[in-house]
Amino acid sequence: MEEALRALDDVERARAEADILRRRLRDAGRYDDTVVVEQPRGVPDSFEELWERLDDFEGVLVTADRSKALDLDEGERARVWAAKAWNALRALDSYTQAAREGFNGGFYQHCTSDRPGAVNWPLKQFAPAESDTTMNRWGAERIFAVPEDVDPSGRKEMQANLKLGAKGGTSPRIYSLDDTQGITGRVIVGYIGPHLTNTKTN
Numbered sequence: 001m002e003e004a005l006r007a008l009d010d011v012e013r014a015r016a017e018a019d020i021l022r023r024r025l026r027d028a029g030r031y032d033d034t035v036v037v038e039q040p041r042g043v044p045d046s047f048e049e050l051w052e053r054l055d056d057f058e059g060v061l062v063t064a065d066r067s068k069a070l071d072l073d074e075g076e077r078a079r080v081w082a083a084k085a086w087n088a089l090r091a092l093d094s095y096t097q098a099a100r101e102g103f104n105g106g107f108y109q110h111c112t113s114d115r116p117g118a119v120n121w122p123l124k125q126f127a128p129a130e131s132d133t134t135m136n137r138w139g140a141e142r143i144f145a146v147p148e149d150v151d152p153s154g155r156k157e158m159q160a161n162l163k164l165g166a167k168g169g170t171s172p173r174i175y176s177l178d179d180t181q182g183i184t185g186r187v188i189v190g191y192i193g194p195h196l197t198n199t200k201t202n
Contacts, residue, residue: 022034041053043082043083043086043087044082044083044086045079045082046073046078046079046082047069047070047072047073047078047081047082047085047192048070048073049082050069050082050085050086050089051066051069051070054089057089057090057092057093058093058096058097058186059092059093059094059095059096059097059100059180059185059186059187060089060092060093060096060186060187060188060189061147061179061184061186061187061188061189062089062188062189062192063144063145063146063147063188063189063190064144064145064189064190064191064192064193065145065191065193068191068192068193068194069085069192069193071193071194072170072172072192072193072194075168075170077165077168077170080165081164081165081172084164084165085164085172085174085192087119087121088121088162088164088174089174089189090119091107091110091111091119091120091121091162092107092121092176092187092189093119093187094110094117094118094119094120095107095110095111095180095187096180096185096186096187098110098113098115098118099180099181100180100185103115106128106178107121107126107128107160107178107187108123108126108128111123111126121162125162125163126160126161126162126163127159127160127161127162127163128159128160129159129160130142130159130161130198131198131199133199134198134199135159137197138196138197138198139157141196141197142157142158142159142175142191142196143155143156143157143158144156144158144175144177144190144191145190146177146179146188146190147183147184147188149183149184150177150179150182150183150184150188156177156188156190158175158176158177158188158190158191159175160175160176160177160178161173161174161175161176162174162176169194169195169201170194170195171194171195172192172193172194172195173191173192173193173194173195173196174189174191174192175189175190175191175196176188176189176190177190
């Protein structure tokens with residue numbers, strides 16, 4: 001219920017902002033610019049559709065195993081997870097754009113900023129790092145593919161993760177590496193799939 005209310009609040013804010021911007025364009029005599037001829041698509045209904053639309057994100061490089069993400073489509077809450085994954089990628093993409101424009105801070109700071117047009121992610125659904133216990137025992141599960149320009153081995157540890165679900169055994173996660181100041185200039189998403197092993201799941 002809380003997530004649904006937050007989503008409705010976000011929609012209302014976006015609608016109000018769009019109305020304000022259209023009004024400003026009309027006041028400036030730019031009537032044609034207030035009309036959107038081709039309506040943008042909504043959130044994907046599945047991870048399969050999400051994968052087909054990854055090119056929409058200029059600031060996100062997805063190296064994750066496609067099959068693990070598509071397995072999530074078998075879950076009861078697949079549509080909810082896919083929609084949340086889409087919004088998570090939008091937030092990461094928004095952060096990358098901010099970093100390119102000189103934003104001083106990481107993803108956490110981005111999500112607490114009130115920059116116009118910024119896409120944020122709920123902080124209580126973001127873990128910037130894993131516990132020492134988790135990394136000591138199951139750290140190998142958190143090493144994912146990256147371009148060889150980033151690491152010659154083609155793999156890199158990723159601890160920062162976004163929570164797509166909190167109930168049930170699946171509880172999907174997105175793991176990423178902030179390379180906005182690195183060679184790719186993007187956020188690298190190395191994993192989209194079921195919850196990995198930790199002290200709570202073991």
